[in-house]
Amino acid sequence: MTRRWYVVRTKPNSDKLADTTLRREGLETFSPQVETPIEGNQRKRIPLFPGYLFLNCDVYEQDRPEVSRMPGVLGWVRFGSEVPWVSDEVISELKRRVDAFDRQGGIWEKFESGQVVQVSHGKFEGLATVLESPSSPESRVTVLLDFMGRQVRAEVPWLSLTAAPENNDDVAQGRRRRTRGRGRWINGFGPRASVRAKAQIPVTQTDSGS
Template sequence: MNIVNIDTWYAVQTQVNAEAKAARNLVRQGFEIYLPRYLKRRSHARKVEKVAAPLFPRYLFVRIDLGTQRWRSVQSTFGVSRLVCNGPDPAPVSQEVLSTLKSREDESGYIKLDQLPKLALGQKVRVLAGVFAENLGLFDGLADRDRVAILLDLLGRKVRVSIEADMVVAA
């Protein structure tokens, strides 16, 4: 086994929806973890809210010094499915990957995602959710900071609708 320096990070696959549980248990064992999260838009019962969600569902990163820490204990930690390995040894994650993720965090520690879709005027789009879900339309520009305008064919005519930017994708 090759011993790697102390600044090496590794990927851990967690059980379904158990990222926070695995993170808590790994920290209790003395490991440093990094769980990149972003603010996800969630709609429920006519209410829209932003909730923290893992950027990589079922994965987090753990810093391990293979020379001094008992890294095999990660495998049996509550909430963890497995430590991602390359053969018998843990597979290191590039420091550049983690640096890039951390550089995209806002002041609250959440990863900032590109909100506005990269669409051209007149491009075909599909609505992902809401009352117009699965409808096709044409991109008609930006309505404001978080919304886009699209033209939908409703009742035989084109209707301009303003909709959340993350609810529209290119068709």
């Protein structure tokens, strides 16, 4: 029996349910997950490709499971009438990279010295410049910011920082940008956004069929 890795779409917020369902059917799955920091210096694992997982099954369409009938699963990823598959080498490389991410403390944004960031931490709120890059998500970051009309150095938690958008008028003119406050992520920033930016499914070839 010849088997290949295929990509399955899952229902919203149902990656874990879909993975559990497919495994209970005796199928081999791969749902890459990485660590990411959250509030309170805690960590949790989140999907590297939210809404998708990999399924190893028979190459012949008539022998593939009817995944769309299973809880948590929407169906196969298709390109028109073709069902793409992923090589074993790509799956192995993904597993290697997930292990590498975990050894580095998971996926988190490593702000560089000189980078402009948005600070949302207590009395410090506004744009700042990173003076020293953080060594880990648990470390405090030294920044230079405007406070009461003068520039001051401050150490703030990594979780209180988000990258300032490029080519933003607020950045160019040095004005403050409104945030949600209390270290909560602005929509489009934070660890989940970093993960989504990496979520590109590496399809290599396709099989014809529906």
